[in-house]
Amino acid sequence: MSQDRATPHQDGHTPDPDRVTLYHAPNTRSSGVLLLLEELGAPHDLHLLDTRAGENREPAYLAVNPMGKVPAIRHGEAVVTEQGAIFLYLADLFPRAGLAPPLGDPLRGPYLRWMVYYGSCFEPAVVDKARGLEPGPQAMSPYGSFGAVLDTLTAQLRRGPYLLGTRFSAADVLWGSALSWTTQFRLVPETPEIAAYVARHAARPAVGRARARDGALAG
Missing domain, CATH: 1.20.1050.10 (Glutathione S-transferase Yfyf (Class Pi); Chain A, domain 2)
Incomplete structure (x- = not known):
């Protein structure tokens, strides 16, 4: 997301355009994304889901991921599901961490x-x-x-x-x-x-x- 898409909060602070929300259930596939966010040093929030209570099957989350699975992320207006896609998206979003060879790199x-x-x-x-x-x-x-x-x-x-x-x-x-x-x-x-x-x-x-x-x- 470009910087000009961000809008100031009422307190005058501008929200971080790179901030990511991870829909997360501990000790599941989304734990790998939590680790990636740590490796990237990426600003993020967690939206916790109690999968044992079936919160991942409720309409609010099915609107995010109709499969009812974690992980999923929200970045601005973009919602990304599927573990591989999330990894690719995040590693490219934070290139300073050096975890994704850029286009043109032989790797x-x-x-x-x-x-x-x-x-x-x-x-x-x-x-x-x-x-x-x-x-x-x-x-x-x-x-x-x-x-x-x-x-x-x-x-x-x-x-x-x-x-x-x-x-x-x-x-x-x-x-x-x-x-x-x-x-x-x-x-x-x-x-x-x-x-x-x-x-x-x-x-x-x-x-x-x-x-x-x-x-x-x-x-």
Whole structure:
């Protein structure tokens, strides 16, 4: 949002045009977005939803995300849903953090690949495996096979320390969060490459801050 879109409050202060509202439920997929906001140093507010009480299924939130899922963000007049889209939007919105290779950077393509690969291949593969479902015919499956997804990821991590080599990006915030909980619940095997990657993720100061915030909110 451009600066000229902001309007002064009654107290004479101009609202921050970059301020983001995160629709958040602690210890869910939206926790990854909370972590990203910490990594970006982004000004934000939290709109908490009690999913156990079904607040995410009430009309007020369904008007934000008809799927009734978190995360979702509001930035000015823009509402963004879908985890990958939110990560891409926020990392581009706060370029000073350096978590998104810009257009023209040779790493922009690989960055987009790994951001989209997460939702297109990894999550469907993990969910199917957890439910004991076969991936379906090769021509219809969005990911091919669980083994192929894991082998592709492991091969990339072997080049490490991050998905873009030596460059840490928003893709690592997304994947580090996901691999932390999928290995914790034994949905994904803890290969040496994945274990080392998860350990690097856990050591980041922003991870500690985000987990502390989530713990306090859940309590």
